[in-house]
Amino acid sequence: MASSTWEEVEAVQKENKYELSLQGSYVNKRIKNSGLDPHIFELTSLNLLKIAGTPIETISDSLGNLTNLTSLMLENNCLKKLPDSIGNLKSLKFVDISGNKLEALPETFSELVNIQSLNATLNLLTSFPNVSNFKQLAYLYISKNKLKGLPEGVCDPSLTLLSTIEAGDNEIASLPSEISNLVHLIKLDVSSNKLSALPYELSECPKLKEIIITGNNLKDRKLLKLAEHSSKALLNHLSVLLDKERATANGANNKGKKDKKKRGRGNKGEDSDFERDAISVLQFEPEKGLLVTSSPEVVGVRQYIVCCIMRDLDFSKSPNLYKRFIQLQTKLHENVCEKRQGATIATHDLKLVKGPLRYTAMDPATMNLTPLNTAKATTAEALVKELRDEAEAFRREKKRSALSGIHKYLDLLKGKNLLPCLKDAENDIISFPPITNCEKSRICKETKDILVEVTSTVSLDFCKKVMEETLVGSLLLGIGTGGEGGNGEDSNKTPGSDADAAVSAEGPVDTSRMRFPQKLTVEQVKVVDGTGNLRVIYPSRIDLQNPAFDVFRNYE
Template sequence: MWPEIDKVEKENRHEIILSGKEISSRITKDGLDHKLFTLNFLNYLNIHETELSEIPDAISNLCNLQTLVLHSNKLEEINVNVSKLNKLKILDLSRNFLKCIPESFSNLPLVTLNLNSNQLNCFPVFTNAVKLTVLDLSNNNLKHFPICSKEMVNLTELKLQGNEIEEIAHNINILPALKLLDISNNKLKTLPGELADCLKLKDLNLKSNPILDRRLMKLIDQCRTKQVLDYVKQHCPKVVTIENAGNTKKKTKTKQNHDVEEESSIDYKYNINVKAATDEFKVLIMDSVKSVREHFVACIVDNVSFTEDTFKKFIQLQNRLHDTVCEKRNLATIATHDFNKLPPGNLTYKTALPSELMIKPLNRATVMTGADLFSKLQTEANNLRKEKKRNTYSGIHKFLYLIERKPEYPCLVNSKAEVISFPPITNSDISKIEVTTTKIFLEVTSSASIHICKTVLSTILKDMVLLFEKDIEVQQVKTVDQSEQLKVVYPSKTDLIFEKDVPIKVNRK
């Protein structure tokens, strides 16, 4: 048995990462250790940067897998038995040599599917992918736009850059949640008018396409999504019959009247008052985090007033969201800080070597390196598991696998270069919130997408209002890249859009 697999089995761990030259040479010589596929308690399997060229049929034995990462290998085809993993939520097959994927993948409960940098020339109809949020098909050989399915009601990010697509599907407007569409560097000459009917589309990248309309091409190169969509709405034809056009117009008018009537009848009990971001405070995102935990979104909640009871419930709220919307921190991680404990100046989100990252972890008395903290937490986890005679880890110990073997760790530092956050593991004790906290800096990080970060933040803000049963004030926070170019501002005008039965009104100044 491979020692890595032996260790996981003995400790009854739920995750395993296999990578590097030694692993690669073993795979080349004898293939994967068959013992791996007896570990049916695994929920996270990561095999990357190896000579792996095929997945054994026994993959279906790993019935509890929620995350399967197989990027940067030598896969030319993917075993159809992967579609039997009926708990799989995240599948990363990027940077392989795949030419197609099975239609049965549509039946998986996937939230994120990454097929970036393969050799795909087609993509199947995903008629059952109701939970799919992020689909990355960039840098392949696709000639046709992936068929839009009305069942894909949660698809918010569709990445198609670097293909050979000649036209966008005319039924793209049946994707009601689509917020990001990147179809740059393809072969588009015209755009369908239906593109303007994607009402939530806020991030559209059409650059490096041979668009025939020169004025449209100029808008694409120089303007933002709204201006481009306004032009598409006015000048690009739709594929719709005259009869259907009349019905559509009538239905739209009816819907608008219904929405106005419905909105006027809502009894708002609480308010979220949004204040604009200031230039005195922002978060700088370093390029190095792209390889570890790329996405970062934040905001400031002001005029907070805790009681002992609401403070306890707020901590419980974070834990609940980590288990639910954050998918046990696989999708995202929440961190909270007492803003008044931060020194004046900007924050920086970057990476550091495990031996150089210095942090005073939450509720601990001493400063230690990231490597020492990881080792200490791992020892504590094993001792606690044996003491309690458990088969699994508890608390933050169960998230250690998310950074295991990472060459660098992500961290958020203040203007004094002190680490205040080490996602997805812990915060620093120097900025921890307490019952006396009146101003909270909220951050969410993710390796999946910006949209997921925003969804988590919107959820926690909504739940905070309902928990406190009072209005709250939220100040926007800007994040910028190393060139000082704006990356994200949250909450923007397209954020904090709640269902009609949520009694919260958002006021923007």
Template sequence: MSAWPEVTTAKSENRHEIKLAGAAISKRITEGGLDKGIFQLTNINLLNISDTCLTAIPDEISQLVNLQSLLLYGNKITDFNENITSLKKLKVLDLSRNLLKNIPGSINEMKELTNINLSSNEIEEMPKFTDFPNLLTIDMSNNKLTSFLDLENAVMPHLTDLKIKSNSIEVLPSCIIRSLPSLKNFDISDNRLKSVPGEIANMGKLKEINLKGNKFTDKRFMKLVDQCRTKQVMDYIRDHCPKTDQAQPTGKSKGKKGKREEPTAEDQECDLCHSMKILHVEDDILRVKIVESQVAGVRPFILCCIVNDLSFDETSFKKFIQMQTKLHDTICDKRNIATIATHDLEKIAPGDLVYTAKAPSALKLTPLSRVKPYSGEQLFQQLTAEAEALRKEKKRNVYSGIHKYLYLLEGKPLYPCLEDASGKVISFPPITNSEDTKMSQNSKSMLVEVTSHTSLGACKTVMNKLLQECLLLGIGPELEPGSIYHTLIVQQVKVVDPEGNLKNVYPSRTDCVYEATNIKVVRSNKK
């Protein structure tokens, strides 16, 4: 069998990433099997073989000793090859949408893992977990689990996102409060839970919990879960769900009738701290209408908010741009988890925005730092050509700048976009936003947009961090002349479906909750 061209190119140019996906790759696998030359590319740190007919992971996978991301989603793989566990540098493991039934206990040896995605398989039971010091996310959705993950002897100190929806789990153990101290987003919807342990209410960092679609015997609780937000659900758990352990509640003491005391105005106001003021949503400003049928398979999650009364100078504006770049490389995981876009609100046509997806040839915008409009297809081709020319000119093995994100849309039949009320595209995530709404040093109001293909929780984590950084940069009005403390004025924005039904609002009362003692968040109905 002759070598595959992608493998030959990767070897000759010493590339660090290789992606093999789609029908053409499936045909090659069917006719002659996977090119084993892949496993001689020992310098690669990302291997993506996705949406093919691949049924097994070759033993030679262990030769890729520098691999950090292994993406094998959307195949026909039936067995988890234990040689994967010898990849000591591996951080991201995605085996979603396969036919796996069992996961070996040796997965516990992979201490560098930050992301595990085993969703949409046929897994009936997971091994006992031990400690994962670096793990951030686990997705076990759409499997055949009948019991929750065994975390009795595990500690995952940094895990923030756990998805285990659409299984057949009947009992939620109380040990998760001890094993997952940093959990922020927890989705255990569409299972068979009949009750929830009261200890869950003591998970102080939990911002979003989805319990919908379970079989709770407490009908009031079931109704609450279907209709209310996380705060109301957690309050009910605290007051009505029995504890299975003897853990004592933390936080503020309760007042009469078991109700928690709300912070007073004096508690919220602080002269010796930074202040974030969150204004209640106003429908007459703008809403974002999400066309879920279009974006579902591309980039289904979006959050927006408005930041008012901005005050930039040359230095702070430069730092503001640098901060976004840093967040894209860190908390956004090089835009793999989420993408940030900021717009000058005064440059956006008044009215509601629409978040949808279009065919590459139908999407048109003037990209940042460009003078003429492009279709999505033209822009992708132009950026690809520029990237290759620049890479060769600089004699690099990888792309740089915006060009390194092109692979995120490669082969997609639809491209996500955000349109203003006039139908003009102002954002094309995760690639770029429009030159027409570009922020400048003179901008006074800003629309902030965060999109993700992974989860709404990821959007919230990124948006919370972005607003915190904006506050600390001091790009809002000062509290008083010469003060070292800053203020930031944030306006809530709703995301609704085309019929106007609420999908989310940001920031909600569970958002923008910071551990830093020098930041106070004040929520108000008006300026």
């Protein structure tokens, strides 16, 4: 390698590293003398590049060569522009360009479709590229710029994971009413801008818990006082104003008697002028209900399990409904399940499962199963070895540590002498969490009743959280008996607009504005320990308490 190559760059190349961090006085001195080492942009295996606190004003267009980057940290430099080639970095998930002198971002920035977190705070931005393609975006930080509005496309209904927008200290004069499309927006900071009013539709952001509006010259001074008291009080006030506005527009004066809380925030059982989505809960019947016994062997391995049954499903409502249900599970595994680190979801065709079930742990050498989508039985030991061999071959071929598919979860089994499994009354294994379901209970488009299983090493509460996400996502997809055409979609509609927009990693959403109300029937499943003591029954009376949908418990 040429003598002009920086030692940090040489180390990355020689040791096959995937991260390069450049900061500090020694780096700054070299940059002032001769600029960045151009060999940096030949390290195409890099996953993370950090250049922080330096005097650089521009980045070479060769940045676009680093197509494996998932993290790009360019904070606290003197950057005045970014190269157009940044659009080539399609794998980027985390971008930090804060603390620079950027006045604009290249239009190609909109092509970074996998961004999850974007920090452009403390720049000189007067405009922002369209962000409607950022379907994975969860965190957007654009405070302390010169923006006159939120980025174009930020209210696109498909941005279902967007939970935080920090846009304080800008020149924003108004917020779009479409902001209510952001079904998982939790925090909105628009402090110290030029707002004279707030859109009443803010009250229809079902997850919004924190809204910061100080430092604005609002005409309705009550809003500022309410905001100082609590975000909830502010949102309730906006809801009242929205109801009045709609009542006036519709000429319906009797709507003034409605509860002050917004649609979707009210108590269950209140009168309403629209039909809501609903989950109907069937009680566990001691003689007929499905019982799961959790054995002592699984304690310390993967001890927590929660189950329930979704009844009377119909995947024939639209051509893509079954596919979207499978995609729902994938999304939940990546997000709320924390890439299966927190929990794992398994689904089984109930008619293929003979109860009662036993959740236990076994020696992998004697644990016989037929993995999903295979016809040949194997042992857990042989399966894990085969997967590890495949993963190692992949690493050698691709020369990188990142894995995909089931191989990503092998590390969850490290150091385990016993492995968890769920067995039916015929002693057949139907699930091997967190790795695979089994062929015996595989679901298909014709499946009518599904046993849902969530296991975890974290807690029962975490299992319940994941289970609720699964049920609500299934409800919104429209796989239950209620609704029409899987959320009103027809065979020509592109999948992913309504139902997919409602599926996410943060929690249940307000569905009151969807065209067709959906219904889902859920039956309780009881889990007991080895001596018959109750561990958990789901869903219990304290579960499914979100006001975004109605819950009818058929045993009350």
